[in-house]
Amino acid sequence: MNAGLSARLDRVSTGGRYLVVPMDHGITLGAVKGLVDLESTVDSITRGGADAVLTQKGVAPRVHPNKNGKGYIVHLNGSSVIGPDEEDKRRTGSVEAALRAGADAVSFHINVGSDHEPDQLTELGDLTEEAHRLGVPVLAMSYARGPGVDEHDAESLSHAVRIAEELGADVVKTAYSGDADSFERVCAATSLPVVIAGGSRGTDLETARMVRGAMDAGAAGVSMGRSIFQHDEPEAITRAVSAIIHDDADVDDAVEAAGLGLEA
Template sequence: MFNTHKVRMNRLLNNGKCLDVAIDHGVCNEPSFLNGLSDMAGVVDQLVAANPDAIQMNYGQADLLQNRNGKDKPALVLRTDMGNPYNPERHRSMWAVLQNEDDPINTALQMDAACVVVNLFMLPDEPDLFRQCVKNIGKVRNACDRVGMPLMIEPLVMQPHDGRGGYMVDGDREKIVTLVRLAREMGADIIKADPTTEAEDFHEVVEAARCPVLVRGGGKEDLAAVFGKAEQLLKQGAHGMVYGRNIYQHPDPSRVVKALMAMIHDGVSADVAMGVYQQG
C-alpha cells in the first residue's frame, strides 16, 4: 500500500529538518499579531522567494500559496483550530475549537497540505480548555489516520494571567516535558514545543517526544538573540524551528530565512548565521 503519510512527511522535512514560517496569526483575533501581515499576498510572495521548508497558514489564506504555479515552493502546514488564550484580557470563557468539527482535515486535503497542526493549551485554572484541546486532538488524529496525514501537535504551557498583557509562556522544564510526552501519547507525528528556560534542558523535550521536534519561536526578539537561542536548541537535538513574528515583521524576511536555513540544514553557528544575514 502506498504510504501517503511518509510522502507528506518527506515533503515537510528535508533530511529530517525543517524551518516552518508561521503566518497563521489571524485566527488568534489579536491585533498586535497582525503587524506585518496586512498584505498577505505580498508576505507570501516574499516567503516563497525566501524558500523556507514550510509555511504555516489557515485555510482562508492558503490559496495564496497553493494556487501558485510550479512545484518549487514551500510545503503547506495547515492550522485546524482556533482559540482565545492570546488576547491581553482574560476572558470569562476560554475556548479552543476546530474550524471544521465534522471533517477537521478535509480542507487540508483540498489544499494539498503536507501536515496539519492543532493546539494543546495548558493554562492555570483552565481545565475545561485543556479538555477541549484533548477532544480536538482525538478528532484530528482519527481523521489523519484515515488518509495518511501527518499531525503536528503544539503543546503550550502558559503562566498565570497576572496583568502582564496576556498568558505568557512557561519555560518550566518539567511542565514542558510532561505536556510534550502527553502530545506524543496522543499520537503526534511532529511536535512544536516551546523552549525550556534553560536551553541545555531541551534535550529532555526531544527525548520525551520520540518524533521530530520543532521549536516555537514566540514573540519578536533581537536577531542576535534569535540566532543564539536557535544555536543552543539545535545543539540539544531540535529538528528545526517555527518562527513567525521574528520573520514576517522583519523589513527583509528573506535574509532572516536564509540565515535560519543555514543553521538548521548546514549546522552553522549563530555568528556565521549573522554573517549570512548581513550579506543578504
C-alpha cells in the first residue's frame, strides 16, 4: 500500500475501525428527513464520533464547513427509486472529480446477483485502478441482490465481499447476516476490513445490538446511513455506535451513556 493510500484511509477511520455515515440517499430517495438541512446533520454526527461522512460530489460545499475535521468520502454511482430499475447503479463521477470535491476516499455500489452485475463488476475493477493510480482508497458497497438472492444469506454475502477484494477494493461494505455466528463466515471470506450497512431504521437497541454482533464477528465497523441521519438525535445515536466500535462498549452501556432510552 502506497503512502497516499494509507494516509487517506487513516483520515476515514480510527485505528483501523470505521464509523462512516453515508448520506448519498438524496439521489435515491430525494430530500428526505436528515438530508434537507444537511449541514446540521453533518455537524451533529461528526460531533458524535463519526470517522467520515459520505455523499455525492455535488453537495461537497455543504459538507466541508460542517464536518469538524472528519473524513469525507465521495460516492461515484447511483440510481433513484422513481427510475426504471433501482439496482441499475450508474457512474456519477470520476476519481479526479471526487478529489476536486475534497474527498479522502471514494465509494462504489455493486449488486452481486442482479442483472447489472456484469457491468458493475467491470466498472468497479476500472474504478479501483483509476483510484489507486492517484493514491485514493475505494470503499466497495458490495451487496447480494438479485432475482432469487437472499440479501442476508451468509454464503451470498461472503461471495459479495470476496468479489470486492478480487477487484481491488480497500474496504468492503455489505449487509449484516443477522447474527454474529453467520457473519463470522462473511468476515473470514476476505482479508479486507468489512463494514456493515444499517438498512432501514430500527430501535436504538436493535441498532446497537446489530453493531455489537458485527464487531463480535470480526467486522471493522459500520457504514450506516438512515439509522443515524434520520434519527431524532443523530449525535446521540452516533455516540452509541461509536462507543461500541471504538471503545468496545457493550450494548446497554453504549445506549445509556449516549442518553438514549433502553426500549426493546
